Amino acid sequence: MGEIAISLNNVSKCFKRYPRPVDRLKEILLPHQSSADEFWALRDINLEVPKGQTLGIVGRNGSGKSTLLQILAGTLQPTTGQVSVNGRISALLELGSGFNPEFTGRQNVFFNGRLLGLSHQEIAAKFDEIAGFADIGDFIDQPVKTYSSGMFVRLAFAVAVNVYPEVLIVDEALAVGDVVFQHRCMRRMRALMDSGVTTLFVSHDSGAVKTLCNSAVMLHEGRIYTTGSPNAVIIEYMKLVTQEELGLLNDAEQPTLVERHDAFDTSDRLKGELPEFTRSIGDRKGNNSKKPHRRGNRKALIQDVKILNSLGEYSRDNLVFNFNEEVTLVVDLVVYEPLQGCIVGFFVCDKNGNEIIGSNTWEENLQIGKLSPGEKFTVQFKFKLPLRPVSYSVTVAGSEDYTSVTFDWIDNALVFQVLPPDTGKNIHALVDLPMSVEVSRISNVSAVQVQA
Numbered sequence: 160m161g162e163i164a165i166s167l168n169n170v171s172k173c174f175k176r177y178p179r180p181v182d183r184l185k186e187i188l189l190p191h192q193s194s195a196d197e198f199w200a201l202r203d204i205n206l207e208v209p210k211g212q213t214l215g216i217v218g219r220n221g222s223g224k225s226t227l228l229q230i231l232a233g234t235l236q237p238t239t240g241q242v243s244v245n246g247r248i249s250a251l252l253e254l255g256s257g258f259n260p261e262f263t264g265r266q267n268v269f270f271n272g273r274l275l276g277l278s279h280q281e282i283a284a285k286f287d288e289i290a291g292f293a294d295i296g297d298f299i300d301q302p303v304k305t306y307s308s309g310m311f312v313r314l315a316f317a318v319a320v321n322v323y324p325e326v327l328i329v330d331e332a333l334a335v336g337d338v339v340f341q342h343r344c345m346r347r348m349r350a351l352m353d354s355g356v357t358t359l360f361v362s363h364d365s366g367a368v369k370t371l372c373n374s375a376v377m378l379h380e381g382r383i384y385t386t387g388s389p390n391a392v393i394i395e396y397m398k399l400v401t402q403e404e405l406g407l408l409n410d411a412e413q414p415t416l417v418e419r420h421d422a423f424d425t426s427d428r429l430k431g432e433l434p435e436f437t438r439s440i441g442d443r444k445g446n447n448s449k450k451p452h453r454r455g456n457r458k459a460l461i462q463d464v465k466i467l468n469s470l471g472e473y474s475r476d477n478l479v480f481n482f483n484e485e486v487t488l489v490v491d492l493v494v495y496e497p498l499q500g501c502i503v504g505f506f507v508c509d510k511n512g513n514e515i516i517g518s519n520t521w522e523e524n525l526q527i528g529k530l531s532p533g534e535k536f537t538v539q540f541k542f543k544l545p546l547r548p549v550s551y552s553v554t555v556a557g558s559e560d561y562t563s564v565t566f567d568w569i570d571n572a573l574v575f576q577v578l579p580p581d582t583g584k585n586i587h588a589l590v591d592l593p594m595s596v597e598v599s600r601i602s603n604v605s606a607v608q609v610q611a
């Protein structure tokens with residue numbers, strides 16, 4: 160492992176919670192009669208982020224993400240443990256934190272830049288770039304208290320990413336602002352990451368975590384729940400979210416759900432972990448060793464998933480397709496509880512978990528309708544694979560409708576490989592769509608020379 164930029168050693172943070180605001184005052188006057196409760200927002204966090212890496216932090220509301228970032232940014236002190244950050248930190252935490260509402264945008268840029276350790280000349284040299292990035296027009300010379308929340312975040316982000324940070328800490332800020340600005344932020348963050356800035360990125364947007372981060376950590380109730388590749392961590396996160404929604408995490412506290420299920424189904428289907436999805440997902444070279452992950456409320460289950468080639472053949476041990484081959488994804492399902500409706504869908508994902516192709520029966524205007532226990536049905540999706548020649552995984556899922564919990568969701572149900580095009584064309588992007596190209600030569604060399 161290379162040089163470590165951020166290291167946390169047994170970091171814990173305890174907040175005091177007072178029943179009433181006046182109790183906080185009472186404690187100051189009568190320190191021995193405190194009525195505060197202790198609340199541990201973080202417990203024993205051990206983490207090392209190598210220089211130049213981007214770490215994504217995910218977790219449910221209240222899991223301790225912001226507390227962790229504030230400790231790293233130095234705006235909160237840990238109760239116990241050691242924090243070490245190697246390099247100049249630029250933190251984009253709460254909206255406009257670090258801004259003085261009475262100052263203009265311009266004054267705040269200088270104020271913030273100085274706080275971040277830049278000289279007046281360095282900020283002046285960067286000012287036009289910052290103002291251009293924020294793109295808030297004449298508002299740059301208005302007090303920031305008159306700004307909309309979108310303007311606030313534009314300026315805050317512009318400062319944070321343009322002050323040569325060595326460590327960048329970003330909390331959800333990209334969620335604010337218009338689409339154009341979000342794209343600009345993403346591009347800038349990528350450029351910073353490419354230039355070797357160590358980044359910590361908190362987000363509820365699993366796509367952004369998968370796209371931007373080298374690794375991820377999931378916090379749960381103040382502790383590290385899991386760490387690993389962004390995709391693996393997001394899968395665990397989604398699994399936990401679903402389990403919590405179903406109340407399966409703590410059956411003892413959810414007797415009605417368990418009793419209700421046991422009342423009409425005694426099979427193993429509803430007990431403990433979902434059954435392993437046993438479809439082979441390995442190719443002969445053993446490249447496809449990704450384990451399937453499964454979650455859902457089990458009202459219906461996916462029984463089998465296959466991909467047929469353009470000839471309608473299925474080879475479970477050799478899922479290799481030609482570039483742009485038309486394939487058929489076949490999903491077999493069985494219903495266990497009455498369903499008022501049913502949507503079945505899929506994603507084809509790259510190795511980072513980015514969704515490249517995907518659709519579902521609803522979006523394709525196919526109404527499955529009501530289903531009864533015991534019914535079995537098959538959904539087939541036919542589509543082409545104009546994809547870069549690498550390996551892909553398939554996620555399949557079904558739910559009663561868009562708002563309900565999925566009844567079954569299987570990540571990595573299958574893994575397949577796409578071959579390079581026969582034509583020898585290099586595929587430079589993720590997808591290669593049909594296109595036509597035209598070149599119009601406006602003038603020839605001699606005409607240009609004559610004009611010159």
Ligand SMILES: Nc1ncnc2c1ncn2[C@@H]1O[C@H](COP(=O)(O)OP(=O)(O)OP(=O)(O)O)[C@@H](O)[C@H]1O
Pocket residue numbers: 174175176198200218219220221222223224225226227
């Ligand atoms: N100053 C404080 N005093 C008391 N409790 C606090 C304080 N700050 C945070 N907490 C509590 O610590 C826990 C973790 O909060 P934190 O804001 O770090 O969570 P989070 O994961 O960032 O949540 P979210 O996704 O909602 O932003 C929460 O239960 C929160 O109520």
